[in-house]
Amino acid sequence: MSLPHAILTALMEKPSSGLELTRRFDRSIGYFWSATHQQIYRELGRLESEGHIRALPSDRPARGQKRSYEVLPAGRAELARWTAASQDPKPYRDALLLRLRAAAVVGGTGIEADLRRHLDLHRAQLAEYRAIEERDFPPDRVTPQDRVRHLVLRAGIDLETFWTEWLDHALTEFADLDGTGTAD
């Protein structure tokens, strides 16, 4: 149950409309908590009806008309509560690893192209994170907030680094196997 808190966080950083939030999720928060615009609008409605956020006053509120929201004290309190509360890590799921295990059993042909594709995607993501690091985290200007944000970005960078390295390794392993024969 984290989407409302992701939205609260984003709105604390800057009051926004649904579409603006969607774009910001695509660029930033979505790196570790993605959401579609449909989810976001639905959740904004809920958060408003619960009194956690409110729409900024606008002359002509209507469908197709921009509606910006800001966080109310109750919302901030809820976010602080959630942040401090202990949470169990939720079970890990990774379809690619599962497919590889399945490939080991049915004789894996055709999975290599997809490994390569994933490698490209992870490389691109890694490059993007590195660019953000260079742009937003110069060695000076290290407020506590910056340091925490940098820490989060570091996790993203290290994760993508891991995946690129692992996929690279997996591909050489497969190339090797195809020489010997993969069928079982």
Add this chain to the structure above:
Amino acid sequence: MSLPHAILTALMEKPSSGLELTRRFDRSIGYFWSATHQQIYRELGRLESEGHIRALPSDRPARGQKRSYEVLPAGRAELARWTAASQDPKPYRDALLLRLRAAAVVGGTGIEADLRRHLDLHRAQLAEYRAIEERDFPPDRVTPQDRVRHLVLRAGIDLETFWTEWLDHALTEFADLDGTGTAD
């Protein structure tokens, strides 16, 4: 849509009942595709009705009575099809990173205990993976199947290594911050 394929993979490796599958998921496949027994039973029913698996003949089939399943040719074909088909990586979600980002905004107190708890869990998981590696993957006996499985295990080990290192780093960072003052 991967649970049926996880189950097919497990049943290819060895025909099993629902409860046996549940236990095997807890120990092995569940490391990257977890499932509860309720999910597994539901899915076994579906797979059977689709003709992908069948119950092994038993004298007295009834509720409370063990029912083992084996994969039929159609099931094997479906698994091979799925394995070879290209799939987009699904968006990453991580509640802990989100919480940290929220903490940067509302002033993060109280999250450290949970970081420590997560660190312990990841350390335990890493130790478990390392034990499996030593037990199941001696340097000799390297069939193609073994090599692919080892590759998958390596991913688990490297991921847990990453998390333990990152959490360790995060905790020293936080200790440092508390000296300077975290509140915003």
Add this chain to the structure above:
DNA sequence: CGGCTTTATGCAACTAGTTGCAAAACATCG
């Protein structure tokens, strides 16, 4: 102006995973 595209909001149906609970068979122990 009239049609086309973009911006913006939003509903509804569907899919997948989680949680809570229960029932049938079997084992054990007094």
Add this chain to the structure above:
DNA sequence: CGATGTTTTGCAACTAGTTGCATAAAGCCG
């Protein structure tokens, strides 16, 4: 034998995320 506990199977309701589509306003272009 009967009470109690364990194994095994399973239903039902709920929660969260995905997909497909609809609607309204505003901007652009000929």
